[in-house]
Amino acid sequence: MTETLDTPQPEAHRKRTFGELLTSDLRALPVIIGLVALWVFFATQSDVFLTARNLSNLFVQSTVVGIMALGLMFVLLVKEIDLSVAAINGVTAVLMAKLVVEFGFSPWISIPIAIVFGAAVGSMSARWVTFVGVPSFVVTLGLGLALNGVQLLLLPQTARYGLLGTGVEVIAQTKISGASAWLVLAIGLAVFSSLVVSSMARRKKAGLSVAVMSGLILPIVGGTVFGIIVVAILNSHQGIPLVTLTFAILLGIGGYVLKETTFGLHIYAVGNNDEAARRAGIKVENIKMAAFAIAGGVAALAGVIAASRTLGVGVFSGGGIGGGTLLLESIAAAVIGGVSLFGGRGSIHAALLGALVIGSVQNGLNLMGVENEIRLIVTGLLLVLAVSIDKLIERFTGQQSF
Amino acid sequence: MPPFYIFSEEKVLLETKNGTPLISMRNIKKSFGSVHALQGASLNVHAGEIVALVGDNGAGKSTLVKVMAGVHGWDAGDYEFEGKPVKIKNPSDANNLGIQTVYQDLALCDNLDAVQNLFLGRELAGPKIFGSRVRRAACEVRAKEVMARMRLSNLSLSRPVGAMSGGQRQNIAIARSILWTPKVVILDEPTAALSHSAAAQVSSLIRTLADEGLGVVVVSHDIHHFVVEATDRIEVMRLGANVASFKSSDVTGEQVVNAMVGGDEGANLAG
Numbered sequence: 001m002t003e004t005l006d007t008p009q010p011e012a013h014r015k016r017t018f019g020e021l022l023t024s025d026l027r028a029l030p031v032i033i034g035l036v037a038l039w040v041f042f043a044t045q046s047d048v049f050l051t052a053r054n055l056s057n058l059f060v061q062s063t064v065v066g067i068m069a070l071g072l073m074f075v076l077l078v079k080e081i082d083l084s085v086a087a088i089n090g091v092t093a094v095l096m097a098k099l100v101v102e103f104g105f106s107p108w109i110s111i112p113i114a115i116v117f118g119a120a121v122g123s124m125s126a127r128w129v130t131f132v133g134v135p136s137f138v139v140t141l142g143l144g145l146a147l148n149g150v151q152l153l154l155l156p157q158t159a160r161y162g163l164l165g166t167g168v169e170v171i172a173q174t175k176i177s178g179a180s181a182w183l184v185l186a187i188g189l190a191v192f193s194s195l196v197v198s199s200m201a202r203r204k205k206a207g208l209s210v211a212v213m214s215g216l217i218l219p220i221v222g223g224t225v226f227g228i229i230v231v232a233i234l235n236s237h238q239g240i241p242l243v244t245l246t247f248a249i250l251l252g253i254g255g256y257v258l259k260e261t262t263f264g265l266h267i268y269a270v271g272n273n274d275e276a277a278r279r280a281g282i283k284v285e286n287i288k289m290a291a292f293a294i295a296g297g298v299a300a301l302a303g304v305i306a307a308s309r310t311l312g313v314g315v316f317s318g319g320g321i322g323g324g325t326l327l328l329e330s331i332a333a334a335v336i337g338g339v340s341l342f343g344g345r346g347s348i349h350a351a352l353l354g355a356l357v358i359g360s361v362q363n364g365l366n367l368m369g370v371e372n373e374i375r376l377i378v379t380g381l382l383l384v385l386a387v388s389i390d391k392l393i394e395r396f397t398g399q400q401s402f
Numbered sequence: 403m404p405p406f407y408i409f410s411e412e413k414v415l416l417e418t419k420n421g422t423p424l425i426s427m428r429n430i431k432k433s434f435g436s437v438h439a440l441q442g443a444s445l446n447v448h449a450g451e452i453v454a455l456v457g458d459n460g461a462g463k464s465t466l467v468k469v470m471a472g473v474h475g476w477d478a479g480d481y482e483f484e485g486k487p488v489k490i491k492n493p494s495d496a497n498n499l500g501i502q503t504v505y506q507d508l509a510l511c512d513n514l515d516a517v518q519n520l521f522l523g524r525e526l527a528g529p530k531i532f533g534s535r536v537r538r539a540a541c542e543v544r545a546k547e548v549m550a551r552m553r554l555s556n557l558s559l560s561r562p563v564g565a566m567s568g569g570q571r572q573n574i575a576i577a578r579s580i581l582w583t584p585k586v587v588i589l590d591e592p593t594a595a596l597s598h599s600a601a602a603q604v605s606s607l608i609r610t611l612a613d614e615g616l617g618v619v620v621v622s623h624d625i626h627h628f629v630v631e632a633t634d635r636i637e638v639m640r641l642g643a644n645v646a647s648f649k650s651s652d653v654t655g656e657q658v659v660n661a662m663v664g665g666d667e668g669a670n671l672a673g
């Protein structure tokens with residue numbers, strides 16, 4: 001037997017078609033085009049939209065939803081859902097504020113407590129899902145309502161804790177400007193480039209094919225140009241807002257974890273075929289627990305940031321009772337960005353792109369003087385549109401996206 | 403971590419066929435609720451031998467395979483590996499003993515590529531910093547070696563396996579089972595999705611493995627072309643128990659099929 005199986009042409013070295021690229025490496029392209037279209041539209045409608053001040057604002061506005069979507073993404077990737085993230089966001093923010101205002105804790109202590117608490121709540125719902133076997137939809141729906149109740153219990157008679165003067169408000173007010181901003185960018189780019197270069201160097205050393213253009217030059221040049229543009233815009237206003245930097249760092253860590261590590265690989269494996277993952281020796285329960293813990297911890301961090309921006313916490317924290325638009329927008333952001341609700345599909349940039357789409361609609365329509373009602377309608381339609389485009393691409397190219 | 407499977411010229415003879423079997427299962431029982439999938443099934447697998455496991459749909463072949471592989475526990479009976487009773491609680495326990503399985507459903511992750519599937523759960527990785535970084539290049543080099551050995555060098559290693567044909571997926575699953583030093587390879591219907599020539603290639607591959615001293619178990623419905631020609635011994639199962647046992651060289655396809663469906667002519671009742 002000397003003939004090869006199945007494919008006659010050397011498939012390994014075949015150039016991929018545009019359709020295949022659209023369902024793999026270029027999956028983000030439609031969202032990016034949509035985002036650019038939104039920006040062009042808003043720029044024609046409002047002179048203010050493209051100013052550095054407004055764009056800086058837009059980044060800050062998108063941060064809370066973006067961070068929430070980033071955490072939630074881990075849960076969606078393992079084919080579960082966490083409907084309690086908004087409630088975790090609210091209850092941990094109130095807990096943090098209570099510790100600071102009533103018990104005189106320093107924010108340095110109360111904020112980590114809030115994050116650990118969020119992660120603990122998340123891992124508990126994962127345990128419930130994997131051991132008892134109740135679908136995560138039900139567990140986290142119930143948990144979310146319960147946490148809403150806890151949030152109200154934690155609040156004082158006035159139903160509000162003000163955080164002005166406690167030090168927590170500094171988070172939202174801090175901006176890294178001038179040379180420091182460029183230094184931050186340089187550090188970020190150095191870390192990113194060294195990762196890209198090191199994997200290329202390993203491939204070369206191992207005698208494997210090296211895609212210099214798409215694997216080395218494009219990512220580094222692209223990342224550098226993108227970073228310089230963003231920092232230049234932010235610097236020409238007041239600098240990089242600390243909350244935006246936090247989001248960026250989380251995106252970096254999240255991207256590294258998902259794309260480069262065994263844990264990330266196992267998340268995708270569990271999301272696609274948990275039985276196969278189990279037979280391969282992966283501890284599926286632990287992977288799911290970690291995903292829920294990440295979502296919970298990250299939601300708590302987003303809650304702290306939101307509290308810092310609004311200078312206080314109250315019933316409204318965490319999107320209010322039932323999670324309100326915060327919950328829906330966090331899920332929508334992840335899905336618009338390309339995370340599948342059926343597990344195992346979606347990259348880290350989904351959180352960024354999805355949050356920017358939602359943030360841009362909010363910001364742009366606001367500038368146009370359009371009411372909130374319209375904003376909700378537009379956001380909802382965009383969500384359906386984004387998923388529809390994904391499906392249509394799959395249908396027309398005959399390729400399934402992964 | 404076991405070393406990689408090395409395709410060396412010298413054969414590593416683990417045991418002679420007359421010696422202690424690699425795997426010895428006696429009187430295994432397994433029920434799923436009221437379904438008695440295995441009602442006293444037995445199987446010996448020796449080093450250097452290819453054992454075919456045949457039987458009608460629902461006879462319990464896959465269940466026996468899954469018990470062997472640690473996917474299911476068993477309710478009663480003895481399971482010995484290299485002469486010693488073993489407790490196999492999960493697939494990792496079986497893997498650590500050197501039992502590798504290609505499942506009927508292949509157990510691949512469609513969203514991962516061939517290299518990621520080959521190494522799933524056993525990635526070569528660096529030290530832990532926010533999780534261990536996968537040594538992709540090292541994995542890919544090893545994957546290439548195995549693929550070349552299986553004459554599959556043309557297969558794309560970086561495309562999601564969900565986008566591949568049934569035969570290609572089958573081959574990736576087989577490649578995964580021989581990636582690490584196995585002592586026993588179990589294949590549940592490895593030829594079902596394959597063309598004639600591809601099935602013949604699987605036959606020659608498992609013969610090579612057996613010649614190198616591995617024990618091979620194959621479940622197959624392809625009695626005439628595959629089972630009788632490519633294996634050494636045939637165990638027939640019916641309703642969760644062994645009903646007959648043949649030497650492949652002394653038997654015709656008809657006789658095996660008769661034993662499967664219940665016509666007992668020519669079948670030596672197995673002990």
Ligand SMILES: Nc1ncnc2c1ncn2[C@@H]1O[C@H](COP(=O)(O)OP(=O)(O)OP(=O)(O)O)[C@@H](O)[C@H]1O
Nearest residue numbers: 434437438439457458459460461462463464465466
């Ligand atoms: N996980 C399970 N839960 C309940 N019943 C099961 C399970 N797995 C197998 N069974 C039952 O056990 C019996 C044996 O099934 P098994 O899959 O072992 O048969 P098989 O010989 O592999 O058949 P086939 O040739 O169709 O693959 C069948 O009646 C099946 O319905």
Ligand SMILES: [Mg+2]
Nearest residue numbers: 463464465506
């Ligand atoms: Mg079967």
